[in-house]
Amino acid sequence: MKIHKWGLVLSFFLLCAALLPATAFASVKYSTYTKDSRGNLIWLQPAYFPLGVIGQNLMAPDPGNKSVQMSSPMKNPKDIFIDAKGEVYIADTGNNRIVHMTESGQLLRYITLPENPFNKPEGVFVTNDGSIYVADTGNKRVLKLDASGKVMQEYKRPESRYIPDTFVFDPAKVMVDEREFMYIAVHGSYEGLVMLDPKGKFQGFFGANGTAISPLDALKRMLYTKKMYANEVAKRPEPINSVATDKNGYIFTVTGGTATTNQLKKLNVKGDNLLRSSSKPFGETAPWDVPAEGVMTGPQLTDVAVDQSGNMIVVDQQNKYISHYDGSGNLLYFWGGASAIGSSQVGLLKSPVALDVNERNELFVLDDQENIVQVFRLSEFGQKVDQANQLTLAGRYEDSEQPWREVLRLNGQFAPAYLGLAKSAFKKEQYETAKDLFKEAGNQQGYSDSFWQIRMLWLQGNFSWIASVMLLGVILYTVANKLTAKREFRTRWRNRPKSQNRFLSNLRLALHVLKHPIDGFSAIHYENKGSYLSASIVLLGVYASLIISxxxxxxxxxxxxxxxxxxxxxxxxxxxxxxxxxxYLVSSIYRGEGRFKHIFIGSAYALLPYIAIGIPLAFISNVMTMSEASIYHFVGNAMTVWIGLLIFWKIQNVHNYTFGETIMNVFLTLCTMLVIGVLIFIIMGLTSDLGSLLYQMYQEVTLR
Incomplete structure (x- = not known):
């Protein structure tokens, strides 16, 4: 009996263990997320697991006694590179050296150049033949070393008439392509990457960022003279922080600072950005992650790496996140988080400054505050996502279906999986399924293309009877119209007495405004037609139209x-x-004849086109595709113009203005609305502050 009880207890604990999440989840201290098409945050299981830490136990000979080894930790390292053999190179900036180790962290050597020492090197790159390029920032040069660490060539500030005299050559990162052309990211260089040929000859600036122009700056350009605008603070593009390349020869750059778009770029040799989604911001954050000082300046991307599948990985030093994008710039997931102050936790980051990937897609992240490298490997979930996404990007949509289903089995909310399955269904001509999946994935173009195919197939199968019904309808209408043209009931209908109900008369006036706006608004002003009730009914109708649309x-x-x-x-x-x-306020001062009632009623009637066009357009859009988007937007814009004209004619006729006076009234009204909005904002702010003050005074009195 005792054995039976212990058996039950053991079974209970085994069942509980089976129902608990995997232990790997509990051991990961950071969270992993993605975002759906609407920007909503979605929690995921880890895409990467930490493998360990390297570079934390470096030793070097004691300068006073070469036979004795002493601790020699890295100091403020700034860059990491993994060569074709999987060996790791780190620009150990604070110690003026390059650390060369195996991927497991075994030290191979220090590259120090005693005869011509480094001075705070911040970038390192190794070619396939073993040549080592170092961005020796403090010495304002780039060095090319052979595989043994011997200096082969030194590149200083290039001479060219295309380089401004104010240009300061402080190389931060360096990358070399297959032609041995160098692309150098320079501190503070808004001109872009410095491109040098193998001999060090300047070939031009490459991949420069665009200047962000605010609406206020655009207005200043329109209104200011050249002399006045020259006195303004110059607007400069943000400098490029880092540069990388992949096996296909594309060039990748990242930017921080105040940049809000194009922070990540994928460039061809001509400098064209190939990312279709580059107009959106890169570098993901969770909404609750704000820097300690309380100032959010946006993601600060400091480095980029490209894995063996062509996925781009960027690191955000400010928010401690690592974001992964596929080769087209679509977000896959992002993960990370800040390590607790005063402690170190595997997987969490204090100041991630650089990263790189080896042949096995293991991720190496350099932390310049902890002075270590953390190594991560893909989880099962991450591997499935990578496998499925590569098949989709290669156009093998049907082959990608099963891997995407495996991803959804692991996480049913992963938005990219729905997009992959939608492309697979579309390829198999399962258009109804594809349409639903594209909608789930938030892909409007795919949804439209699927509906276009559904509509085309339906029309092909039903065109004959549709055409027959339409033709028969036209014939019947024509015949019936001719046969009843002189019948008495049609005359009685045309001459039927109009209802004398005032409410119905006011609603008919609102409809009359659509056909004869000048007569209608004049009737509101001179004949005192219209009522608050009918205007309120119209306003409620417009609000209902907004919701229905x-x-x-x-x-x-x-x-x-x-x-x-x-x-x-x-x-x-x-x-x-x-x-x-x-x-009303402007018109009262600016010689307007209309009363408040006239303005209220006329402004309400002027919105009627939204009911007349907005609702039908919303329903008709369900039989349209994005191929007819020009028609859809034309009708929508025509409705807006119609409303604008009705408002203009309302002001002109209700207040008895000339054309010029009407324009001035509209302008002053818009300015007054802006002033009202600012005043309300200020009053609300002062009221909030006053409420806080009174509450604090109350607390002071009651607590004493």
Whole structure:
């Protein structure tokens, strides 16, 4: 009986152990995420597991006694490179040396150049033939060493009339292509990478970033004279932080600073950026991750590496995240996190500054605060994602289906898997399935292409009877129209008495405004037609149209899957009320004849095109594809122009303005709305501060 009890207890614990997550999950101190097409954060199981740490126990001969080994840790290292043999090279900046070790961390040698010492080297690159290039930052040079560490050539500031006199050559990183052309990232160089041929001759600047121009800067350019604009602080592009290459010869750069787009670029030899998604920001963060000082300047990407599958890996030194993108720039996942202050934890980072990948896709991350290298390997999940994504990028969509299903088995929320499965279904001509999967993945173009195929197949199968019904309908309408043209009931219908109900008359006036706006608005002003009730009904109809349009518009033209009716209500009515109040205030001062009632009613009636066009357009969009996007947007823009013209004619006729006075009224109304918004913002801020002050005073009184 006692044995039976212990058996039950043991079985219970085994069952609990089986239901618990894998122990590897518990041992990983960092989190891994991805984002869906709408930017929502999705938790994932780890894509990488830590293998260990190297470079933490370096030894060197004691200068006073060469036979004695003493601890010689790295000091503020800035770059890491893994050569074709898997050996590791580290630019040990603070110790003025290059550390050469095996991938397991066994020291092979220090490269120090006693006869011509390094001075704070920050970059290192090794070619396939063993040549070592070092960005010797403090000495303002790049050195080429042979495999034994002997200096072969020294490259200093190149001479060229294309280089400005103010250019300072402080090389930070160096990369060499198969032609032995050097691409050098220079501290503070907004001109781009310095490109040198094997002899050190300047070939030009390469891959420069664009200058970010704010709307205020654009306005200054329009309004300022050249002399005035010359006195402004010069706008410069952000310098490139690091450069790398892959086995196909593409050149990869990363940028930090204030850059918000194009921080990661994939360039061909002409300098063209090949990333289709480059207009979006690179370097991922979680919304709750803010630097300790409370200032978020955006991701600070300091290095980039490319794995054997062509995936790009970037490191964000500020937020301690490592982000992975496929060869087209699509996010796969990102992971990491800051190590606790005063302690070191495997997998967590204090100041990740550089990274590289070996032939087995193991990731080496250099930390210049911990002065170590952490090594990571792909998990089962990471390997499945990599395998499936490579098949998809190669166009082998059907072969990628099973790996993507394995990924979804491991994590059912992984958005890229739905995109891969959608491409597979489309390839197999399963267009209904593909359409649903593309929508799940948030891919509008794929959704539209799938619907185009569905629509084409349906039309091919049903065109004959559709054409027959349409032709029969036209014939019946023509015959019926001729036969009943002189019948009495049609005359009675045309001459039927109009309802004398005032409410219905006011609604008919709103419809009349659409056909004859000048007559309609004049009737509001001079005949006092229209009412608050009918105008309010129209406003509610417009609000309902806004909601219906968001719900009913095809995914091809509206990727939103969630509609916030309260936010829409607040935004619509706040803007409309601000317009009414501002226009009334301006018109009262600016010789306007219209009363508040006229402005209220006329402004409401002017929005009727949104009901007349917005709702039908939303439903019609469901039989359209992105190939007809020009038609969709033309109708939408025409509706907006129509509303704008009605508002213009409303102001002109209600206030009895000339054309020029109407334009001035519109301008002043918009300025008044801006002032009202600023005042409300200030008042809310002061009210909040006053409330905090009163609360603190209350606490002071009650606690004493």
């Amino acid at each position: 968001q719900f009913a518009t095809s995914f091809s033209f509206n990727p939103k899957t969630f509609v916030d009716i309260y936010s829409t209500f607040t935004q619509f009515f706040i803007v409309w009320i601000a317009w009414i109040v501002a226009n």
